[in-house]
Amino acid sequence: MDISINLPDGSSRSIPEGSSVFDLAKSISPGLAKAAVVGVVDGQQVDVSHTLQDGDEVRIVTKKDPEALEVLRHSAAHLMAAAILEEVPGAQLTIGPVTEDGFYYDIYLPEGVSMGEGDFGRIEKKMAQLAKKGQRFERCVAPSRQSDVFREYVAIDGGANKFKEEIIGDLEKLGAFSDAEDAPEVSFYKMGDFIDLCRGPHVPNAKWLKHTKLMKLAGAYWRANAANEQLLRVYGTAFFSKEDLAAHLHMLEEAKKRDHRVLGEQLDLFHFQEDAPGFPFLHPKGTSVYNNLMEFMRVQLHSRSYKEVRTPLILSESAWHTSGHYDNYLENMFFTKRKRRDKDDAQNIIDNADEDRPMAVKPMNCPGHLMIYKHRMHSHHELPLRIAEMGLVHRREASGVRHGMFRVQAFVQDDAHHFCTPEQIEGEIQLLIKFFFEVYGAFDLSDVRLELSTRPEKSIGSDEMWEKAESALKKALDAGGREYQVNEGDGAFYGPKIDFHIRDSLGRSWQCGTIQVDFSMPERFGLEYVGADGARHTPVMLHRACYGSIERFFGIVTEHFAGAFPLWLAPVQVKILPVSEKFNDYAGKVAAKFDDAGVRVEVDYSDERLGYKIRAATMQKVPYLVVVGQKEADGDIINVRWRDGDDIGETTVEAFVEGMPPYTVPALAASLREQTVEAAE
RNA sequence: GCCGUUGUAGCUCAGCUGGUAGAGCAGCUGAUUCGUAAUCAGCAGGUCAGCGGUUCAAGUCCGCUCAACGGCUCCA
Structure with missing residues (x-):
C-alpha cells in the first residue's frame, strides 16, 4: 500500500506506507536525504525518522534553511x-x-x-x-x-x-x-x-x-x-x-573592536576609574561629541516648540514623598547625609548627624517640571505645553549591572514633559513616535525595536487611569502601524510606557527612547489648567526622552559608527599634517583659516614623518587629513585625503570648506529638513 | 544583589611549580627635516587594585574588601 504526500511545490508523491521523512527525501534524491535536518509536517517540525501518513503536507528542511x-x-x-x-x-x-x-x-x-x-x-x-x-x-x-x-x-x-x-x-x-x-x-x-x-x-x-x-x-x-x-x-x-564557526568567532572579535569602551580609550573620549564607579570622566574629545549630540537635540526640540528649563539637582525628601519616588524608587536614589564637627573636639567628626531637612538627589526630572508648571496658572490655550531639560540625574545601580556608558550612575536625560488635555494625548504620542524615528534616522540607526510596558506590581494610580493610559499608547502605536512587543508589568510606577530599544555591537539591546503616560503625578502635585468652560481641570502629563540618556546614546552611536563619527559629530574634523617642521608655520596659517570657518581643526606638530602622521590621524578616525609641504606653501593650497584613504586632491581652504558636507549642528539640521521636504514632495 | 572570570608601567599584555618585576605602544631627550598607514638611538615609568594572613621569603598561596569583564535580575 502506498500513501500520497503533498510537497511544497504543489506536487504530490507516492511512497510506501510506513515511510519516514527520511525515506521520502531519499525517494526524491539521495543528496536530499543526506542533507535533511528535520521535516515539517502540516506546519509542525518533526524528526526525519517521523513516520508519514497519507495526505501529509511535507517540507524537508536542510541546512540551507534558517x-x-x-x-x-x-x-x-x-x-x-x-x-x-x-x-x-x-x-x-x-x-x-x-x-x-x-x-x-x-x-x-x-x-x-x-x-x-x-x-x-x-x-x-x-x-x-x-x-x-x-x-x-x-x-x-x-x-x-x-x-x-x-x-x-x-x-x-x-x-x-x-x-x-x-x-x-x-x-x-x-x-x-x-x-x-x-x-x-x-x-x-x-x-x-x-x-x-x-x-x-x-x-x-x-x-x-x-x-x-x-x-x-x-x-x-x-x-x-x-x-x-x-x-x-x-x-x-x-x-x-x-568555516561558519570560524566566521562567527571572527565576527565576535571584530565586534569587540567596535565596543565603545575600547574605542573610548583608543580615541581618548572618556574613562572610568575606581573612585567613581559608574560615573564617567569625559575627556575633551568625548565632551565635544557629547555636546554636539545635545545641541542636535536642542535644535529638534526648538523646532517642535519645546521650552527648555533647568531644575535643581537636589530637592527636599518631602518632594519625593509627594511624587511617589520615595515609596517606589528609594533603592535607586542617592540621599544627602550630613557630617558635623564636634563643638569641643574639632578632630571628632559626627558621622550620622541629624539632617534638619533631609534632601535627595534627583533620579528623575519630573518633579522639577511639575513645580515649574505649578508656579503659575495655566490656560487650556497653552496646552500642550512641552517643557524640556537636559537633566542630570543620579541613580544607584546594583554593582553587577554597570556597563560602560550604557549603564552609569549619573547621566543626562534629554528629558521633557508634555502637559496636555486628555484629548491631546494621542496626538502628542503620535508626534513623538515620528519625532523619535526622525532622530534615529539622522544617525542611520534603523534597528529600533518598540516595546509597550504595562502596569507593574509597585505602582500608583487607579485601575481606570492605568487602563486609559495603556489604551492611549496602544492606539497611537496602532495608528502609526508600528510593530511592537508587549511587556506585561514592566511599566514605570506612575504609568505605562513605550520604549525604543537599540542594539549595541554585540547584539545586546538597550532602551533609549521612552514615552510614558502619567495621570497620577499631576494630581499628586495639584496641577491645574483653566478649561474653555472656565472650570479648573487636572492636566495629563507625558514623560518622554528620545536619546534616553546622552551617555547611553553616545555609546550606541560610537559603536554604530565604530568610532568613525559622521563629520558633524567628529571631535576633530580636520587634521593638518605638515610634511616637515619647515612647514609648521604654513600649517598654522591653514589651521587658522579652518578655525575661522568654525571647523574643529588640529595640527600635528610632532617631529615625525608624514607616513606616521597619516597613520596616527587615520587611527584617530579624523575625517579629513590635510597634507601641507613645499608645494602647498608655494601655491597657498592644501592637499586633502579622506580618513578611509580616498584622495581628494589639491584645493584651497576656502574652496574646500565651501564644498564640505554639513559640519555644524545647524547646517546638519537644515540639510535634514531639506531632505524631509524633498521626500514629502 | 546573584553566578563565573579577571585586576602587573598612561595603554595592551608577558611573568612556569613562592626567591623582592619585563615587552610593545604612548611619554621625554637627542639625531633626522622627511610627500600619503610606524625614522633611528637613548632616558624615564610600577606600594604588582586595597587590607589582612601563611612563610625565612608573596606579583605568585589563603581570606576579606573594592573595581572591571561575561551573563542573570533590574533599568535610561
Whole structure:
C-alpha cells in the first residue's frame, strides 16, 4: 500500500506506507536525504525518522534553511548536557534552549559540586568524542510515569531532579499522561546512554554536531526569578561547518573592536576609574561629541516648540514623598547625609548627624517640571505645553549591572514633559513616535525595536487611569502601524510606557527612547489648567526622552559608527599634517583659516614623518587629513585625503570648506529638513 | 544583589611549580627635516587594585574588601 504526500511545490508523491521523512527525501534524491535536518509536517517540525501518513503536507528542511540552525543548536545543547553529566558528576539538568547566536543549558549544581571555565576543555573533548561516535537521536514518548522510557529517564537524571519534575508536573496539569484527545506528549530523546526530557525535534544523529564550541559561563535563576535556585548557565554555539564557526568567532572579535569602551580609550573620549564607579570622566574629545549630540537635540526640540528649563539637582525628601519616588524608587536614589564637627573636639567628626531637612538627589526630572508648571496658572490655550531639560540625574545601580556608558550612575536625560488635555494625548504620542524615528534616522540607526510596558506590581494610580493610559499608547502605536512587543508589568510606577530599544555591537539591546503616560503625578502635585468652560481641570502629563540618556546614546552611536563619527559629530574634523617642521608655520596659517570657518581643526606638530602622521590621524578616525609641504606653501593650497584613504586632491581652504558636507549642528539640521521636504514632495 | 572570570608601567599584555618585576605602544631627550598607514638611538615609568594572613621569603598561596569583564535580575 502506498500513501500520497503533498510537497511544497504543489506536487504530490507516492511512497510506501510506513515511510519516514527520511525515506521520502531519499525517494526524491539521495543528496536530499543526506542533507535533511528535520521535516515539517502540516506546519509542525518533526524528526526525519517521523513516520508519514497519507495526505501529509511535507517540507524537508536542510541546512540551507534558517530554522535548521536552531535545530542543530538545540541538539548541540543536548550533546553538551550529555558531556556535562559525565564530566561533572552530580550536576542536574534544567532547560537548554536556543538563543540568537547559539544555545545554553542551565545546570543545577548541588552543594559541593562545582564547575568553572577550566572544565570547558574536558567537556568539549567529551562532546567531540560523542559527536564522532555519531549516535542517533531517538524520540521516545512516555505514555505514563510507569512506562519503561520514563523509568529509564528517572534512573539517569530524573530521580532527584526537582526542575525536570516541575516541568513534567506542568505538562501533567495540561493533561499529559491522560487519555484526553489533546493531551501533550511527554517525549524524551535518547542518544546512546543519555536521555533527556525534550520536545524535539533533533538532527538525525550526533555526527552533525562536530562544530560546537562552549563560549562562557554565567549565573541564572530557575525560571528567571531571583527568589529561586541559582543555576549555572553554560553558553555554547554550533554551526554546520567549521568555516561558519570560524566566521562567527571572527565576527565576535571584530565586534569587540567596535565596543565603545575600547574605542573610548583608543580615541581618548572618556574613562572610568575606581573612585567613581559608574560615573564617567569625559575627556575633551568625548565632551565635544557629547555636546554636539545635545545641541542636535536642542535644535529638534526648538523646532517642535519645546521650552527648555533647568531644575535643581537636589530637592527636599518631602518632594519625593509627594511624587511617589520615595515609596517606589528609594533603592535607586542617592540621599544627602550630613557630617558635623564636634563643638569641643574639632578632630571628632559626627558621622550620622541629624539632617534638619533631609534632601535627595534627583533620579528623575519630573518633579522639577511639575513645580515649574505649578508656579503659575495655566490656560487650556497653552496646552500642550512641552517643557524640556537636559537633566542630570543620579541613580544607584546594583554593582553587577554597570556597563560602560550604557549603564552609569549619573547621566543626562534629554528629558521633557508634555502637559496636555486628555484629548491631546494621542496626538502628542503620535508626534513623538515620528519625532523619535526622525532622530534615529539622522544617525542611520534603523534597528529600533518598540516595546509597550504595562502596569507593574509597585505602582500608583487607579485601575481606570492605568487602563486609559495603556489604551492611549496602544492606539497611537496602532495608528502609526508600528510593530511592537508587549511587556506585561514592566511599566514605570506612575504609568505605562513605550520604549525604543537599540542594539549595541554585540547584539545586546538597550532602551533609549521612552514615552510614558502619567495621570497620577499631576494630581499628586495639584496641577491645574483653566478649561474653555472656565472650570479648573487636572492636566495629563507625558514623560518622554528620545536619546534616553546622552551617555547611553553616545555609546550606541560610537559603536554604530565604530568610532568613525559622521563629520558633524567628529571631535576633530580636520587634521593638518605638515610634511616637515619647515612647514609648521604654513600649517598654522591653514589651521587658522579652518578655525575661522568654525571647523574643529588640529595640527600635528610632532617631529615625525608624514607616513606616521597619516597613520596616527587615520587611527584617530579624523575625517579629513590635510597634507601641507613645499608645494602647498608655494601655491597657498592644501592637499586633502579622506580618513578611509580616498584622495581628494589639491584645493584651497576656502574652496574646500565651501564644498564640505554639513559640519555644524545647524547646517546638519537644515540639510535634514531639506531632505524631509524633498521626500514629502 | 546573584553566578563565573579577571585586576602587573598612561595603554595592551608577558611573568612556569613562592626567591623582592619585563615587552610593545604612548611619554621625554637627542639625531633626522622627511610627500600619503610606524625614522633611528637613548632616558624615564610600577606600594604588582586595597587590607589582612601563611612563610625565612608573596606579583605568585589563603581570606576579606573594592573595581572591571561575561551573563542573570533590574533599568535610561
